[in-house]
Amino acid sequence: MELTYTNKTALVSGAGRGIGREIAMGLAKAGCTVICSSRNPSSCGAVADEINASGGKALSIPFDVSKPEEIRAACVEMLKQFDSIDILVNNAGITRDNLMMRMSDDDWQSVIATNLSSAFYLTRGLLRPMMGKRWGRIINISSLTGQAGNAGQVNYAAAKAGMIGLTKSLAKEVASRNITVNAVAPGFIETDMTSVLPKTVVDAVVPLIPMKKMGKTQDIAAACLFLASDQACYITGQVIGVNGGLYM
Ligand code: NAP
Numbered sequence: 001m002e003l004t005y006t007n008k009t010a011l012v013s014g015a016g017r018g019i020g021r022e023i024a025m026g027l028a029k030a031g032c033t034v035i036c037s038s039r040n041p042s043s044c045g046a047v048a049d050e051i052n053a054s055g056g057k058a059l060s061i062p063f064d065v066s067k068p069e070e071i072r073a074a075c076v077e078m079l080k081q082f083d084s085i086d087i088l089v090n091n092a093g094i095t096r097d098n099l100m101m102r103m104s105d106d107d108w109q110s111v112i113a114t115n116l117s118s119a120f121y122l123t124r125g126l127l128r129p130m131m132g133k134r135w136g137r138i139i140n141i142s143s144l145t146g147q148a149g150n151a152g153q154v155n156y157a158a159a160k161a162g163m164i165g166l167t168k169s170l171a172k173e174v175a176s177r178n179i180t181v182n183a184v185a186p187g188f189i190e191t192d193m194t195s196v197l198p199k200t201v202v203d204a205v206v207p208l209i210p211m212k213k214m215g216k217t218q219d220i221a222a223a224c225l226f227l228a229s230d231q232a233c234y235i236t237g238q239v240i241g242v243n244g245g246l247y248m
Pocket residue numbers: 013014015016017018019020037038039040041043044063064065066091092093094114141142143144185186187188189190191192193194
């Protein structure tokens with residue numbers, strides 16, 4: 001079966017690198033017009049340039065997802081250019097790991113703002129026209145850590161688990177408008193985010209993964225592309241684990 005994406009506009013947050021970049025490239029290759037966003041204008045700008053150079057359609061709109069006022073301004077700008085955003089991928093995320101006893105207020109608040117509140121503000125800002133159009137796909141990039149917990153990541157796990165609650169609740173609110181809301185929960189994926197982990201941590205985790213290897217950004221993009229397609233119309237409120245079988 002061929003997956004189709006007829007005349008769709010997509011926004012991918014955190015599209016400048018890693019998983020977001022791969023999702024943006026994949027959606028563009030599938031024929032979507034893609035708005036690439038990240039905090040740093042040069043990272044999302046480079047991805048949009050790469051898409052346009054290879055015959056796709058993209059533009060970049062940089063904004064900081066941890067700042068509600070920047071999200072609001074970006075939503076106004078996007079909805080000036082497009083009637084509605086059809087596919088929203090809430091992907092931007094950070095880690096600020098530490099044990100609970102040593103975690104600062106700022107470590108907690110910046111991760112909650114960037115990884116969880118951002119999905120609330122961005123989705124709310126784009127939902128009305130999506131509801132009016134009676135078609136939409138919202139894909140939230142959660143994490144295995146949000147499902148299973150991980151020592152040293154109470155902030156990150158709380159944000160990613162919160163994203164799952166947001167996903168399941170919103171799915172029930174908007175199902176009658178033909179909008180699906182799903183989460184993808186990656187395991188350990190090779191990106192800048194995991195390249196900072198000490199080798200000892202990676203060497204300890206990889207043997208625990210039933211597939212005995214870390215995942216690639218393409219593995220996450222494949223799940224997102226499926227969920228974004230016309231054909232995934234009856235899947236909503238789900239969390240798709242993409243983790244090589246690792247579930248602690
Ligand atoms: P990454 O390589 O570190 O890339 C993160 C992207 O998010 C970058 O484009 C970055 O923008 C953007 N970003 C970060 N803070 C932002 C902010 N305040 N405003 C706007 N954009 C911001 O990360 P990744 O590994 O691809 O992770 C992508 C998502 O998957 C995250 O939500 C992460 O939690 C989740 N995830 C990753 C893994 C993994 O193993 N890698 C596992 C589970 C879940 P700039 O380019 O401007 O810096």
